[in-house]
Every structure is written in structure tokens, then in C-alpha cells.
Amino acid sequence: MAEAEVIHIDTARSAQRKTRERCAATTSSGRPCRNYAVDGRDYCRVHLNDAVARGRHPSSSGRKVDELHKETPPTPSNFFEWAESFINRRLSGDYPIDDFGYDAELAREVLLPMAKPLYENYFRVRTYGIDRIPATGPALLVGNHSGTIPLDAVMVQYAVANEHPQKRTVRNVAANLAFTIPFFGPLARKTGNAVACDDDANELLRRGEIVGVFPEGYKGVGKGWRERYKLQRFGRGGFVELALRMQVPIIPVAIVGAEEAYPMIANAKWLAKALGFPYFPITPTFPLLGPLGALPLPSRWVIEFGDPIPMDDYPEDAADDAMLVFDLSDRIRDTIQQMLYRNLSKRGGAFF
């Protein structure tokens, strides 16, 4: 009797499942979307706005600012003309930004080039597997976070913007504390960062962007020297849920070198508490040498992009399966940890 009832419920549920329409869209890897369509519509919640976006007004929001940024980039021959037009546009306020505040031209032509000496000559960054980032469409980069000051996020952004064949822009999501810091907050916005919350990451992926997350968060950047290259807990696995729901591939990223740039030998917790920061670093040079101590040490860096892990061949409603989410989160963490060890031994000396 009890058995019969169980079957009864199951059949009722599967019958209910069958009657609900699936989303008509295909995901970035070409598989049919597995989400249910919104009642009375052809698409799921993820792709509904996409479908609407196709018929949108050209000046509408939802367009990527890279597409709006049509000004010819500077070349050595026309550099002065470009600079003049650039300055004029800046002074008149006539330049496009996207809804998150990303200012493509400022970031691409002015700010990122300023990071070039740091990337090429100071940290001597080597990258592997950059072509594993798709040429188009969304992806979620998941990296290890370290080094007191999140320079690793900037270096990943620089690497993809300059070495990827399509020169794509990585949109990192940052803790909201970042946006409360004067000068730094607006700069973070203009270089394409968004707030680390579901809404922002969802929206960026929906717009087909590459989103960078550092699930360790403060625990990663604020960990001591003795724990270097030991991955901390990966948050609550929110990034896996996000990727499952949006059905975008996860690309693990291992960053070696940031740990030595700012080796944190102690954490002045009382000072951090007084200032409202999650940690206050004491490095061999900071605060001993004052502002000079804020300079990173010239460590050698290696950034490796791992093989994309597809997220659209899991069963429906996978994002709601907490066990699966934890499991995937652990596996991705292990993958990155292995990549870290491998690259650490390949790199050799930390500075020379």
C-alpha cells in the first residue's frame, strides 16, 4: 500500500514535469537549455531577457560596452590624434559606459596599459591555457585569491585582455567593501568590477560576459605567509550554483606569485577592527618602510587557465541539489590546488 503511494507521487511528479515546457534556447556550448520555460513563454528565466534583448533598441541597456566602444584604438602612427580626441571626449563627458559602470575605453586604453610594466617586467607573468577561455559567450573564471592586495584579479584581467585571441574583458566580482573605499571604489567600477552578489553575476553572465570570481574571498587574500598556496574554504559554493543555473562552463584558474608579492607575516587584528577592515597586513616592508612598503615584492608569477568544466550536462534543477553543489565546489577546489602545486614546482625560485 505504502509502495503504491510512493509510485503514485512519483508518477504525479513526472507527469507534472512533462507538462511543463522547456526553454527553447541553446546554451553557450550548444546544448538545449534544461531549465523550465516561464509560464506562457518560450524561454526560461535565464534566457527570457536574452530573447527580448534581440529586439531591443540599439541604445538600450543590456548591450555590452565593448560593442559601444567603437573609437579606433591608438596605434603608434595616430597616437597624437587619438589622444586629442580622447581628451576631448573625456572633457565633454561624451563616452559610453555600461550599466555596471565599466568604461571600456578608459580601462582598455589608459588603465590596463599602466599595468603593463608590472605585468611584463616586474612580475614577469607567464600564462598557460589562455585559449581555453571561449572566444565568445559567457564563462565563469574561478581563481585562488592571495596576496593581501587583490593584485591577482588585476593580473588575470590584464592577461585575458592582452593575450587572449579575442582580447576579452574579465568582469571580476568584488566584495562590497571595495566599493566603499574612496578613489578605489569608483576605479573598481570603471575597470569592470561588479558587486559579489547573485544578481550582478547573473546579469553579467546573461549578457555573455566572462565573470571572474575568487570564492576564498577575504580568507584568501588575508591569509598568513605560512598558509601560502593552501586554498581556503570555497565560500558556500555560490559560484557553482550560479554556473549550474546559468549553464555556463567553469574555468579553474591558478595564480602563482601573488603570495610572495605581499608576504603577510602577521595580521594586526586590533587595527583591522578599529579601521573596519577584514584584516590589517604586516609584511616585511609594511608598515616598516611606510608608503614604500606598499610596493609589492618582485615575485615571478604564473597564471594557468584550466580546462573548462561544462555545467549544462547535469540533471535539471541541479542548482538546487546542495550535495551536488558542495561536491562540485570541492572538486573545483581540488583541481585548482593541483594546478597550484604543479605551477609552483615548475616556476622554480620565487623571485629569480
Place this chain on the structure above:
Amino acid sequence: MAAQGKRRVLITGVSRFLGLRIAKRLENDPSIEALIGVDLEEPPVPVKNLEFIRVDIGNPLIARVLQASDVDTLIHTNISSSQAILGGRSQMKENNVIGTMQVLAAAQRADAIKKVIVKSSTAIYGSSPSDPSILREDHGTGSDLSGYGKDVAEAEITARDFGRRRKDVDLVILRTQNVIGPTVNTSMTDYLSLPVLPTALGYDPRLQFLHEEDAVDAFVRAMGADCRGIFNIAADGIVFLSQATRLLGRLPAPVLLPAAEALANLMRRFDIVDFPTDQLKLIVYGRVVDTQRAKDAFGFAPQFSTFDSLVDFRDNRAGELAPGPVERPPWERELFEYLKKAQTQKETV
């Protein structure tokens, strides 16, 4: 009573900017049988076919107006962010919160009402660096609201209570972003009209505006379409405050954040700009909303992007048109005359 398919529309705050512009847009609409406007003073520009009734929405008499006029659509625009126009913060709260309570209590009694549109504001979200970059309607009310934002939040609670009690009525709440344009006067346009713009040192908020034409358009579309719910209304795209400053050809005057509130109060004291301190966070952290829901539900289609709104504001703003503080004329007499007229009309029908 109401002719087949024709609507009887009542607009509160008809002498203020938004109510007046909606009335002007509807004045020649053949599908409207009666256009009734209530406010404390007569509309500054004549509106054809408008039956104007001088009544304070904070007065229970508004209930009798709603019943006597037999309207099926109520557009409540009488929620204002300006202390100067209303004559102080306490009057502003009286108008925004108690006024909305009175109007909706009256509407609850009016059986003929089928649709209620309430003007709200995106100020309800507050401004916080920990909010999502793009706010949707299901994002909660801001955590530390005061002043206008708090008024709007309280007015919305009243409106949602009304919606629960009158399930047969299509309740639409429009959360409008900061309205700017050639003719509208708000604390934001006051602020943007300053020759030197005080900003918070080290902060550059993302701002989103709503062009006045698009604001009016949203109300008219929401009235015409079969829809209900809460909708964000804003222009597409955003600008940084620094960008807006340059677009308008103004000089920024960065102020240290702790001194900003004192400065804002000082400027209000000397009548330079009525920028409420509760809106200060807006020019520190900014606020951007998503309007997809309104686009899907009633075809909201803003003609001006945030950028274009600013350019229009810059290029076409003629002299100041600020209405003076409201005086309270003896309006009861006119009101009773109207009620009497309506009563006799009903009896003759």
C-alpha cells in the same frame, strides 16, 4: 453611468509637474469620458476637458470626491520629494504618507474603481555599496531610509495593503528614477543646475535618470495596458556623476564625506539647493535599476537614454519655473459646490 469602454480618470497632484503633464497628455484622448484633477491650487496651465477640484488629499473629503465623481481609474501622483514646495519636512510627510493613506482609503470605498496607479520612487531602495549594481523590483526596501525614501516606503506599504483589500483593482506602483528634463523641478535638477557641483571626494556614483517625457509616458502606458504590480521606471543606460558634471559644463567641488551633510544643510538653509540629506548617499554610491519588467508588462519604451536626458536638460532648459509655496485658499466652498452638483446629477440620472 460610465459610457461603454470609456474611462473616468482622477489625477491627484494635478497642478504639480507630473500630474499636470499626465493630464495634458490625456486631455484629447477620445477614450476618456471624464478627466478630473484634484490639488490645492489650480493647474498653472489650462487643461482641456479637465474638471478641477480644489481639495486637500489629506482631508477625508477626498473620499466623497472619489465616490461622487464615479471614477474607474485613479492616478495618484501627489508624492513629492521637495520640502520647499510643500513648506517643510513635516508637511511633506503629511502630504506623502497621510495623503496617500487618505486617497487609498477613499479608493477602497469607491466601488467603481478598477485601476489605481501610484507614483513611488526608486528612493525606496536607498543607496548602498552592498546593493546589486542593477536593482530589480524584488529587491527589498533600503535598510536605513529617512526623509523621502521613508515616505515612499510607507506610502507603498499603504498601497500594498490597499491591493490586498481590493483584489479586484489592478494596482500599479511605478518606482520612478530621478526625473530630469527641460521643465521639471526636483531636488536633482536644482542640484544639477548649480554652477559648481559639490561631490563627495573619492566617490563617483553611477547615476540613472528618467526623462520627464518618458515619466509621463510610463503612466499613460500603464494606464492603458492590462497590468498590475510594481515596476521600476528609468531611462536606459547610466552616467557617472563626474561624466554628468562635464556634460553639463560644470565644475566639481569635491567635499570630504563627513562635511557633506553639514554643507547640504547649509545650502538648504540659504535656499541654494533643496538637496535632502537623505538623498546624499545617492551622490556617494548612486543607484541603478532594471526596467525590463515594465518593458515586458506594458511596453515601457523610454525615448531618452540617461545620457540623452542630460543633454536635453542641458540644451533645452529655459528659465526656472519653480512654483511658489502652496497657499491654502478657502477651497471648501468650491468642493461642496462640486459635491452638490454631482449629487444632483446622480439624482437626475
